[in-house]
Amino acid sequence: MRITIRDHERGILFKDGNYRGNLKPGKHFIIPFSQTKVEILDITKPFYIAGYHLDMFLQDADLCSELAIIDVADKEIAFHYVNDKFQVVLNTGKYAFWTPLEKHTFTVVTISDPEIHDHIDKDLLAIPQLKPYCGVYDIEPHMKGILFFNNILQRTLEPGRHYFWLGFSKIDITKVDMRKREIEINGQEIMTEDKIPIRFNFVCQYKITDALKVVVEVKDYEQQLYILLQLILREYVGTRKLDDLLKMKQEIAAYVLKALQEKGPNYGVEFLFAGVKDIILPGEIKDILNTVLIAEKKALANVITRREETASTRSLLNTAKLMEENQTLFRLKELEFLEKICDKIGHISLTGNSSLLEQLNSLLAIKNS
Known part of the structure; x- marks a missing residue:
């Protein structure tokens, strides 16, 4: 019986169900009724024969010379390139590809380590075939990310797109907003040195400078900054009398800002601005101050009136002296x-x-x- 093997084919010869050789292109004669069988394979496709293990064929050196073999271990994947063009991702297993017509190359990566190293083409990581293996994480321009593998701190991620292997490690990224922020204290009641309770509306502006410290070392940093601002404000107001405070609004803000800037590095932040929005007095104190203000203005008006009268009299006297002379x-x-x-x-x-x-x-x- 004559069998013709074409240029893009190979014949796998079996006798009594056992592999006996690799038939190259050309004409071959098989003795009929000899329990001989030829499996014709297309060499543009992967080497595969149903019902037979690949290792059985790899003992043939002549066959192996025409095959590219790749063995992908556990926790590995392989990028398969044909003529230097990406084709597919190979999972765990052993594969064989015909090489007479095409060049087959592979890049094997270990996905038990979440880090994706520089020799991997980052453009390939966004293809749909890699979605089960690769996680894509975006850090916005105003953010920074703190990276954890299995709850172990790794590093700070800068803005941009980041890729990590999935499946064998827990990956967490905590994002930190690096833009300017504000803390407001509204209606905070504080006792002055002369035992007068007054309420403050105070505001300060800050930005995060150390995202790692904010996430890892400081718990509820916004609440802690709020308490810090309260304590500094109380410390200053409690040592000043009401009259001094009403005259020294700018000094209050300057003192608080300086104190905050000294403490800021401990919290991973930088304070930029602080200011008093309002000082709210109790009703009875406000009435007293209004009475004092009215009395002061009346006294000032009287002083001005007397001064003008004196000046007018002095002018008349001078005129009279001139006319007399x-x-x-x-x-x-x-x-x-x-x-x-x-x-x-x-x-x-x-x-x-x-x-x-x-x-x-x-x-x-x-x-x-």
């Missing part, structure tokens, strides 16, 4: 007042013996004529 100036002043009178009154009758009155009658008589 200079008769011409005196006469000019008389004429000035006379002009003002004449502008407003049409006829004036005066009696008396002073020269001024006589001149005034004379001038009025001339004006009426």
